Amino acid sequence: MSSLLTVENVTVQFGGLVAVDKVSLTIAEGEIRGLIGPNGAGKTTLFNAISGLAPTRSGRMIFAGADVTALGAPDRAARGIRRTFQTVQLVQSMTVFENLLLGLHSRADNPLAALFVGHAVNARGATDPMATITRVLDYLDLAPRVDHLVSTLSIAEQRYVEIGQALVASPRLLMLDEPTAGLSPAQVARLDDLIARLPADWNVSIVLVEHVIPLVVKLCHRITVLDRGRVIAEGTGEQIENDPAVQEAYLGERLNA
Amino acid sequence: MEIATLLSVGLSNGCLYGLVGLGLVLVYSSQGIPNFAHGELFMAGAFLAYTAIVLLGLPYFLSFLIAVVGIGLMGMLLEWLAIRPISLHRSLGRASSEVAIVLATVGLAIVLKGLARIPWGDSVRNLPTAFTTQTVTIGGVAIATQRLLIVAVTLVLTVAISVFFARAPLGKKMRATAQNPTGAKLIGIHTSNIYSATWALAAACGAIAGVLAAPLIFLHPDMGTRMLLKGFAAACLGGFGSVTGVLLGGVLMGVVEIFAGRYIATSMMDIFAPIIIILVLLFWPQGLFGARRAARV
Amino acid sequence: MRTLLQNNLVWLFFAGTVALSFTTDAYSQYLMNLVLVYVVIGQGLNLILGFAGMFAFAHGAFMGIGAYVSALLTAKLGVSLLVAMPAAGVAAAIVGALIGFPALRVSGLYLAMVTLGFSEIVQWGIKHWKSVTGGPDGVSVPAPVLFGHRFYGDYPTFYIVVVVALAMTLLAQAIIRSKLGRAFVAIRDSEIAAQCSGIKVARTKVLAFAISAFYAGIGGSLFSLTQSYITPENFGFYQTTLHFCIVIVGGAASLAGPIIGSIILTWLPEVLRNAQALQEIGYGLMLILFVIFAPRGIAGFLIDKGILPRERFSLRRPSLPGRSRPAPQEG
Numbered sequence: 001m002s003s004l005l006t007v008e009n010v011t012v013q014f015g016g017l018v019a020v021d022k023v024s025l026t027i028a029e030g031e032i033r034g035l036i037g038p039n040g041a042g043k044t045t046l047f048n049a050i051s052g053l054a055p056t057r058s059g060r061m062i063f064a065g066a067d068v069t070a071l072g073a074p075d076r077a078a079r080g081i082r083r084t085f086q087t088v089q090l091v092q093s094m095t096v097f098e099n100l101l102l103g104l105h106s107r108a109d110n111p112l113a114a115l116f117v118g119h120a121v122n123a124r125g126a127t128d129p130m131a132t133i134t135r136v137l138d139y140l141d142l143a144p145r146v147d148h149l150v151s152t153l154s155i156a157e158q159r160y161v162e163i164g165q166a167l168v169a170s171p172r173l174l175m176l177d178e179p180t181a182g183l184s185p186a187q188v189a190r191l192d193d194l195i196a197r198l199p200a201d202w203n204v205s206i207v208l209v210e211h212v213i214p215l216v217v218k219l220c221h222r223i224t225v226l227d228r229g230r231v232i233a234e235g236t237g238e239q240i241e242n243d244p245a246v247q248e249a250y251l252g253e254r255l256n257a
Numbered sequence: 258m259e260i261a262t263l264l265s266v267g268l269s270n271g272c273l274y275g276l277v278g279l280g281l282v283l284v285y286s287s288q289g290i291p292n293f294a295h296g297e298l299f300m301a302g303a304f305l306a307y308t309a310i311v312l313l314g315l316p317y318f319l320s321f322l323i324a325v326v327g328i329g330l331m332g333m334l335l336e337w338l339a340i341r342p343i344s345l346h347r348s349l350g351r352a353s354s355e356v357a358i359v360l361a362t363v364g365l366a367i368v369l370k371g372l373a374r375i376p377w378g379d380s381v382r383n384l385p386t387a388f389t390t391q392t393v394t395i396g397g398v399a400i401a402t403q404r405l406l407i408v409a410v411t412l413v414l415t416v417a418i419s420v421f422f423a424r425a426p427l428g429k430k431m432r433a434t435a436q437n438p439t440g441a442k443l444i445g446i447h448t449s450n451i452y453s454a455t456w457a458l459a460a461a462c463g464a465i466a467g468v469l470a471a472p473l474i475f476l477h478p479d480m481g482t483r484m485l486l487k488g489f490a491a492a493c494l495g496g497f498g499s500v501t502g503v504l505l506g507g508v509l510m511g512v513v514e515i516f517a518g519r520y521i522a523t524s525m526m527d528i529f530a531p532i533i534i535i536l537v538l539l540f541w542p543q544g545l546f547g548a549r550r551a552a553r554v
Numbered sequence: 555m556r557t558l559l560q561n562n563l564v565w566l567f568f569a570g571t572v573a574l575s576f577t578t579d580a581y582s583q584y585l586m587n588l589v590l591v592y593v594v595i596g597q598g599l600n601l602i603l604g605f606a607g608m609f610a611f612a613h614g615a616f617m618g619i620g621a622y623v624s625a626l627l628t629a630k631l632g633v634s635l636l637v638a639m640p641a642a643g644v645a646a647a648i649v650g651a652l653i654g655f656p657a658l659r660v661s662g663l664y665l666a667m668v669t670l671g672f673s674e675i676v677q678w679g680i681k682h683w684k685s686v687t688g689g690p691d692g693v694s695v696p697a698p699v700l701f702g703h704r705f706y707g708d709y710p711t712f713y714i715v716v717v718v719a720l721a722m723t724l725l726a727q728a729i730i731r732s733k734l735g736r737a738f739v740a741i742r743d744s745e746i747a748a749q750c751s752g753i754k755v756a757r758t759k760v761l762a763f764a765i766s767a768f769y770a771g772i773g774g775s776l777f778s779l780t781q782s783y784i785t786p787e788n789f790g791f792y793q794t795t796l797h798f799c800i801v802i803v804g805g806a807a808s809l810a811g812p813i814i815g816s817i818i819l820t821w822l823p824e825v826l827r828n829a830q831a832l833q834e835i836g837y838g839l840m841l842i843l844f845v846i847f848a849p850r851g852i853a854g855f856l857i858d859k860g861i862l863p864r865e866r867f868s869l870r871r872p873s874l875p876g877r878s879r880p881a882p883q884e885g
Contacts, residue, residue, distance in 0.1 A: 051750055073749035082750065089747030091739050093807070098867040102736050106752025149864075165751065291667055342846045357845040359609065359666055360802060364841030367795055371834025378831055482791055486674060489667055528678040531671030538660050538668055 004029045004205050005050070005081075005173055010059035012042075012049050012229075019045040021229035022059065027173065030199045032206040034220035034237075036213060038249055041226040043209045044086065047175050050207075051083050052076040064172055078106035082166035083175035088158045092151040096142055096161050099150055100133050103165035129168070136164045139201070140194075156187040163194075167202055174198065175207045180215065188215070195219055217241065225249070261398040263515050269404035271511020272411035275504035276466035277488030278495065279418070280459035282503050285492075287435045287455040288344070290358045294335065294365035295463055296485030300478060301369060302328045302464025303471040304377060307384050325464045332460020333453045339365055340456075341449065366481070373478035384471040407469045411504065414465065418458075418500050431455055463488075483527070490530040493537040496544030506545055561863050564727075564810050568720045575712050583708040584780065589820045590712075590719040591776045596800040596812025597726040598769020603798075604806030605730060606762040607742025609666040612653055613797045615673035616646040616767040618680060618789025620774025622687055625695045625784055635698035635775075639718070642775035643768045649676070650767020654760040673794065680786040692785030695778045711779050718776055722769060727809055729765065731869045738762055739807075739867065770797075792834075799837045802844050805853025808865050814852045 005027040012020040020042045027033050035043050048054035050061065052073035060069040068076055082103075090099050137143045140160045150158060159179055166174050176195070180188045196219055198204055210216045216223060217237030225233040225240060227249040233240055240246055277299055284292045302324045309320035339361045343354055391402040422428040434441040434451040442448055466484075474480070487510065495506030510533060518526035537544060559566075571586055578586060599613050620642035627638040656668045680687045687693065697706035698714065705711055729735045737758045740748040745755050778784050796819060804815020819837070826832040848855060856862040 053746060053749065072754075073746075074752045074754045077750055077752035085747065089744045091736075091743045093743075094736070094739065094867050098736060101733070101868055102740050102748075102751050102753075105733055105737060105740075169752070291664075293666075339842050339846070356603070356607070356609070357849055360798060360845050361842050363795055363798065364838040364845070366838070367792075367834045368838030368842070371831045371836075371838060374831035374834065486671065493667075524678075524682055528675050531674040534671040535656070535668050535675075538664050539656055542660070 002029050003027065004031075004064060006062040007046075007050065008060050008062070010046075010049055010061065011057045012045050012054050013057045018229050019054075020049055020056075023226070023229070023231055024059075025224050025231065025234065027205050027207060030203070030205055031222065032195065032199060032208060032220045034216035034223035035207055035209045035226065036211075036216055036223060036240075037226035037232075040228075041249075042229040043226055044177060045229075046226065047083060047177055047207075047209065050076075050173075050175065051081055074106065077169070080170070080172035081175070082169055082171035082173070084159070084162045084166065084177055084179060086177045086181060088155065088162055090150045090158060090161055090165070093149065095147050095149055096137075096153070096164075097133070097146045099161055100136060100164055100168050103168040104129050104133075106169065132168050132170065136167045139167070140164050155182050156184075156191075159183070159191070160194075167204075170202070171204055173207065174202075174204050175209075177209045178211065179208070180210065180212065188212075192219060213241075261396070262400075263519055264512065265398065265400045265404055267512035267515035268508055269407040269511070270515065271491075271508035272407050272504065273466045273470050273507070274484075274487045274491040274510050275495075275507025276411060276414070276462050276469075277484055278491030278503040278507050279500060280462035280466075281485075281488050282492050282495070282497055282500075283455055283459040283462070285497060287431065287452060288340070288358075290340075290355065290362065291489070292459070293359065293362040293485065294369060295362075295459070295488065296481030296483070297366050297369035297373075298328055298332060298460045298463035298481075299467040299470075299484045299488075300373060300476075300481035301331065302467030303384070303474075303476050303480075304373060304467075305464070306468040306471055307382060307476055310384060321468050324468045325461050328464030328467075329457040329461035332456040332463075335365055335460075336452055336456035341452070344452075366485075370478050370481065377476070378478050382476040384476060401473070403469075403472050410465065410469060414462075415500060415504050422500070427454060483530070486530040486534065490533040490537075493534050494544050498544075502545055509545070557863075560861065563862060564723065564813060565720075567813050568716060568723075571712075571716055575709065575716075580708050583712060585820055585824070587708060587712050587715045587780045588777075589816045590715045591773055591780060592797075592800055592816035592820060593719045593813050594722045594776060595770050595773035595797055596804065596816050597723055597809075598766045598773065599797045600801050600806060600808075600812050601726060601729065601738065601769070602762050602766035603801055604808070604811065605735060605742065606738035606759070608657060608759065608762065609669065610650075610653070610763060610766060611666050611670040611794055612650075612673040612676075613766070613770045614789045614791065614793035615676035616650055616770030617774035617777060617793065617797075618676060618786070619649055619767075620646045620771030621778040621784050621789065622680060622693070622774075623771070624775035625693050625778045626686065628698060629693060629696050635700060635714075635779075639772060639775045643771040646771025646774065647764040647768035650770075651760050651764040653767070654763025657759045657763060658756045670791070670794075673791070677786050677790055680789070687786070690786060692783050692788075694783040695781060698779065705779075708780075714779060715776050718772065722772060723809065723813075726769075730809070731866060734758070734761070736867050795837060795841070799841050801851075802849075803840050803851055805851025805855075805857075806849075808851070808853035808857065808862070810856070810862055811851050811853035818852075 003026045007023060007025050009022045009024055010020060011018065011022055023046060035046070037043055045054055049056050052071055052075070056069065060067060062068070063076070063079060063081060068079065091102065137146055140163065142157070142160055142164060145153060145157060150161060153161065180191055183191065192215060195206060195208065198206055208216065208220060220237065222235065223237060223240045224231055225246050232245045232249060233243045235243070277295065280298065281292060281295050284290065305324040305327050306320045309315045309323050310317060315323070340358060343357045343361055392399040393402055393405060422432055430441070430446050431451055431454060434446055434448050438448050441451070491507035491510050492503050493506070494509055495502035495504070510530070514526055514529045517529060571590065574586065575583060595613060595617060602608050602610050623645045624635070624638045624642035627633040627641060628635055653669055653672050657665055660668060681690055697704055699705070705714055737748065737753045740751065740753055741755055741758055749755055800812055800815035800819050803818055804813065805811030822836055823833050826836050844851060853862060857864055
């Protein structure tokens with residue numbers, strides 16, 4: 001597997017607080033990577049740094065062979081870095097279909113030109129956007145809901161729409177920030193099943209932030225453990241579970257809580 | 258000599274702007290909203306004093322008190338009537354409730370303006386007091402006594418309010434609520450009472466400025482909007498934070514404005530405030546004394 | 555049939571004004587023209603306030619720029635309205651884009667103050683640039699001559715106003731159903747999520763300002779046609795609050811909202827006997843009551859009741875047969 005994303009010595013600092021401290025990691029093509037760590041470890045901040053929302057103080061990021069360190073979030077999204085959020089960030093007053101269209105935004109770059117066409121015009125001759133949306137709707141079992149307002153959907157369905165919004169753009173990297181939060185065990189199982197299939201079905205790499213450790217161990221090829229902004233361990237599920245530094249980080253959290 | 262006279266006028270005007278700005282900062286700090294009706298509280302304060310002095314024949318200082326207390330209560334009432342019902346709907350989502358609250362203050366502003374227009378809209382009025390024509394000569398410069406009163410009251414008020422926030426239990430609660438409303442609730446502070454108190458204090462500041470300004474300016478229902486802009490310019494210069502910062506911002510604004518008016522063009526005085534607001538917010542957001550502008554104080 | 559009617563209520567409004575124009579007296583016709591002027595400005599303010607969720611307290615000023623550019627071009631330079639009106643829109647849009655840049659640096663509430671300050675400066679400029687604008691006395695607006703016809707009086711003016719208002723409403727619908735309109739709404743609801751969907755927030759915000767100001771500029775040009783002369787006082791804070799009332803009372807984030815709001819807020823002053831004090835109290839109370847009890851305005855209420863259709867944000871809809879999930883291949 002060749003590497004898709006390389007993060008080198010990235011530091012994110014807010015005032016005096018170093019939220020992400022010289023983190024390096026490499027995500028391979030088609031990989032599912034787990035990202036775990038105690039509360040405040042910097043998982044979401046690292047997500048923000050990779051998606052271009054949090055300004056990095058030092059370090060660099062190489063995505064699909066190009067240096068993306070200087071790019072903002074929209075440009076990174078256009079290059080195929082997509083994500084979901086801990087709390088669902090969909091437009092509640094739009095339908096499922098319209099929210100999926102939002103995911104296609106970076107297809108045509110000129111908003112004024114798009115005004116007169118209504119839809120993203122696909123200049124590069126790839127698949128028809130409508131066909132992509134139909135495929136995503138079918139894949140996520142959202143077709144019956146296509147004309148429903150997002151505000152009328154359950155949380156589980158909204159999470160699927162959020163994933164769909166990313167998938168319509170045919171992303172290379174999909175980052176999921178606690179996608180199972182607020183779901184029932186049955187819904188979690190269904191979502192696990194989906195995440196496991198995504199890399200093969202959509203030719204995408206996944207980075208997954210999760211609190212439920214067994215789930216991460218089951219799903220992910222490799223796991224990176226963050227604590228206080230640093231990478232303290234990386235390896236397979238088994239290696240991580242037996243790592244004394246990881247145990248200490250989690251045990252410490254439990255004692256402090 | 259002319260420079261000294263201009264300085265005295267600029268300084269006293271600046272104190273007024275500072276007082277108006279202070280009311281804006283108080284509400285902004287506690288609830289995060291710019292109160293577009295604040296200029297009308299200034300206007301209402303001046304007219305209430307006018308009513309007491311001219312129509313009821315009451316003495317100046319008693320009228321002063323009536324106006325300040327009356328407008329303070331009115332501020333409280335306005336918050337209860339128009340702002341609180343919206344704050345309760347925060348479930349609407351933060352952005353839309355912010356829009357709603359600001360629009361409610363705009364609504365209040367025009368309602369107050371309309372109400373004032375019914376009895377007082379027909380002509381421009383002037384408030385005579387014993388002080389208006391009196392002057393005191395300091396170092397060869399004749400200064401209107403009213404202007405000295407403005408500066409004195411402002412200085413006393415600045416100290417009093419600073420002490421109030423530092424020492425008084427209510428002041429401390431107000432600060433706590435401004436910093437962290439949820440936390441304040443958890444430790445047993447009735448935040449809604451605090452908001453009432455904040456609006457009362459803010460409105461009183463506006464009214465004080467109105468009463469102090471009344472003898473020097475022409476009274477008209479439309480005078481609030483301009484004062485709102487000047488008060489906001491003072492608040493921006495002061496960094497939207499500390500009490501002294503706003504007052505110094507007001508003084509700076511008043512002095513620069515009067516010199517610009519004298520030596521560049523009189524008409525400049527009308528747009529000085531909006532220019533300052535734009536320049537400061539865009540290029541110097543921390544102002545003279547502010548910390549981070551984005552954070553609530 | 556019923557849904558066909560409902561889906562086209564907005565367009566029926568324009569048909570209705572044409573039908574009514576055969577029955578009106580001159581004054582009612584003037585009011586109807588004014589309603590249509592405010593429809594244009596309301597659609598513009600709605601795009602930025604209702605859809606993009608940004609404060610711009612400057613539409614009185616944008617409108618003034620449009621009115622003066624159009625009036626001065628036609629009166630002093632003898633330019634045709636066919637050129638002057640677009641020029642009015644473009645001039646307002648350029649100023650709007652300039653005011654839009656602060657939107658990138660200051661957030662919602664400060665933006666309200668910055669834009670209010672800006673509109674004060676514009677009004678001051680109109681008042682003091684006497685050699686061009688005539689200062690506080692204003693300028694008189696000549697009756698436009700188009701295609702050899704002189705459009706003098708309320709009835710001829712109506713034909714210009716109704717055509718432009720219809721075109722601008724169609725354009726507003728095209729915008730909100732395009733990806734630009736969706737980007738506005740996405741930014742309103744979550745800037746961060748919008749960025750992560752590839753939306754360039756800064757560019758979109760400036761564009762929202764420019765488009766919204768363009769509407770106000772065109773509206774200003776139309777407004778000047780309905781008046782015999784215009785003065786700086788027409789375009790102050792009071793005018794801006796009227797625009798806000800139109801959008802909020804009518805219903806923000808809905809195409810029908812500004813139309814409903816314009817009708818109500820143009821006829822209300824007549825009920826209030828043109829007394830400024832009563833108008834102010836009426837406008838202010840409506841604004842407060844609506845933001846408290848019906849923040850989505852009358853249109854929002856009608857949408858909830860199923861009388862008006864929900865606003866759509868796409869042109870096409872997918873045709874999806876109820877298929878079950880087929881095995882996806884390659885991506």
